Amino acid sequence: MAEIYHATATAPVNIAVIKYWGKASTKLNTPTNSSLSVTLSQDDLRTITTASCSASFDSDALWLNGAPHDVSNARSQACFAELRALRKAKEDQDSSLPPLSSYKLHLISENNFPTAAGLASSAAGFAAFVRAIADLYELEETPTQLSRIARQGSGSACRSLFGGYVAWEKGSREDGYDSIAVQVAPESHWPTMRAAVLVISDAKKGVSSTSGMQATVATSTLFPNRANVIVPARMEAMKKAIAEKDFEGFAELTMADSNSFHAVCLDTIPPIFYMNDSSRAAVRVVEEINRCAGKKVAAYTFDAGPNAVIYYDEANEDLILGVLKKATDHVTGWSDKYSRISPKVPD
Numbered sequence: 465m466a467e468i469y470h471a472t473a474t475a476p477v478n479i480a481v482i483k484y485w486g487k488a489s490t491k492l493n494t495p496t497n498s499s500l501s502v503t504l505s506q507d508d509l510r511t512i513t514t515a516s517c518s519a520s521f522d523s524d525a526l527w528l529n530g531a532p533h534d535v536s537n538a539r540s541q542a543c544f545a546e547l548r549a550l551r552k553a554k555e556d557q558d559s560s561l562p563p564l565s566s567y568k569l570h571l572i573s574e575n576n577f578p579t580a581a582g583l584a585s586s587a588a589g590f591a592a593f594v595r596a597i598a599d600l601y602e603l604e605e606t607p608t609q610l611s612r613i614a615r616q617g618s619g620s621a622c623r624s625l626f627g628g629y630v631a632w633e634k635g636s637r638e639d640g641y642d643s644i645a646v647q648v649a650p651e652s653h654w655p656t657m658r659a660a661v662l663v664i665s666d667a668k669k670g671v672s673s674t675s676g677m678q679a680t681v682a683t684s685t686l687f688p689n690r691a692n693v694i695v696p697a698r699m700e701a702m703k704k705a706i707a708e709k710d711f712e713g714f715a716e717l718t719m720a721d722s723n724s725f726h727a728v729c730l731d732t733i734p735p736i737f738y739m740n741d742s743s744r745a746a747v748r749v750v751e752e753i754n755r756c757a758g759k760k761v762a763a764y765t766f767d768a769g770p771n772a773v774i775y776y777d778e779a780n781e782d783l784i785l786g787v788l789k790k791a792t793d794h795v796t797g798w799s800d801k802y803s804r805i806s807p808k809v810p811d
C-alpha cells in the first residue's frame with residue numbers, strides 16, 4: 465500500500481468592516497476595491513481541514529461536513545495548480561523529497577459554526593484548504609504569499625489567513641500578483657474588541673455574492689463612486705481608527721460602509737435585497753443604544769444576508785448584550801440565540 469501523507473489546518477471566519485463588493489477580473493478574482501476585516505475567534509467559528517495525498521489516490525476530492533463536493537470548478541483548480549507548482553519547485557531543488565506534487569489530493573473539511581449561524585463559510589473554507597495543502601507540502605511561503613492563492617478560491621478567504629485586523633489590498637498589476645492580504649494590526653493591538661452575531665436567518669442567500677457583485681458592477685450608477693472614491697478614503701480612515709483604537713471612528717466607518725454596500729445592492733438592476741425588516745430592526749436598536757450612550761458604543765454590519773454582526777468594546781458588553789437580549793423578545797424574526805464572539809485568535 466502506498467504511503468499516505470497528511471496535514472491538518474484550521475482557519476477562522478472574518479467579518480469585513482470595509483466591504484469587498486465587485487470584481488475587477490473574474491478570471492483572477494481580483495476586486496474593484498480594497499477591503500478590511502476583523503478575524504473572529506477560532507474557538508467560535510472556524511473550518512478545520514485535513515489534506516492528504518498519496519500515489520494510490522485516483523482523483524482530487526473534497527468532503528465538506530461529510531458530503532462530497534465538486535473540485536472541478538476553476539477556483540479549486542486554480543488553488544491546486546498554484547500550490548502544486550510551489551511544491552514542484554521545492555522537489556526540483558531537493559531530489560530527496562517525495563514527489564507529492566504529482567499525487568492526487570483528498571481534503572476533508574468541517575465547520576464548527578453553530579448550526580443556526582448562517583454565516584458565510586467560503587472565507588474560512590478556502591483559507592483552511594490552502595493552509596492545509598501548504599502545510600502538507602511543507603511550503604515556506606508567508607501568509608501574505610498564500611493569500612494570493614486563497615484569493616483565487618474565494619476573495620474574502622485571503623483575509624482569513626491572518627488573525628486580528630486585516631486588509632486585502634486590491635493591487636494594480638494586470639496579473640493580480642499584488643492583490644494580497646496583509647495584517648494591519650495583530651489582535652493583541654486592540655484585544656477588547658468583541659462581536660455579537662445576531663442570527664436572523666440561517667437560510668442560504670438568494671443571490672450568490674459572485675453573481676450579485678457582477679450585477680452591481682454592470683448596472684449600479686452609484687457603484688463607481690463607491691469603489692473609486694468612497695472606499696479608498698475609508699480604507700485610510702479605518703486603518704487610522706484601528707491604529708489609534710478609536711472605537712467611535714471604527715464604528716462610524718463600519719456602519720457607513722455596510723450601508724453603502726447595501727445601497728449599491730439596492731441600486732443594482734434588478735435590485736438585490738440582503739437585509740430584511742428584522743435586519744433593519746437591528747440597525748434601529750444599535751442606533752438607539754448609541755443615542756442613549758451619547759456616543760458610538762456599538763457598530764452594526766451586514767454581509768450578503770440578513771444576519772447582523774455587532775462590534776463593541778468589552779467595557780460595554782453588559783449594556784450591549786443586555787439591550788440585544790431584551791430586544792430579541794420584541795423583534796419578530798430574531799433568533800433568541802446570539803453568539804458573543806471574541807475576535808481573539810493567535811497571531
Ligand code: 2P0
Nearest residue numbers: 480483484618619620673674767768
Ligand atoms: C466581504 N462579502 O468583504 C464581502 C461583504 C460579502 C459582503 O466577501 O466571489 O464569497 O468567492 O470572491 O468572498 C463575499 O464574497 O466572493 C464577500 P467570491 P466572496 O466579506
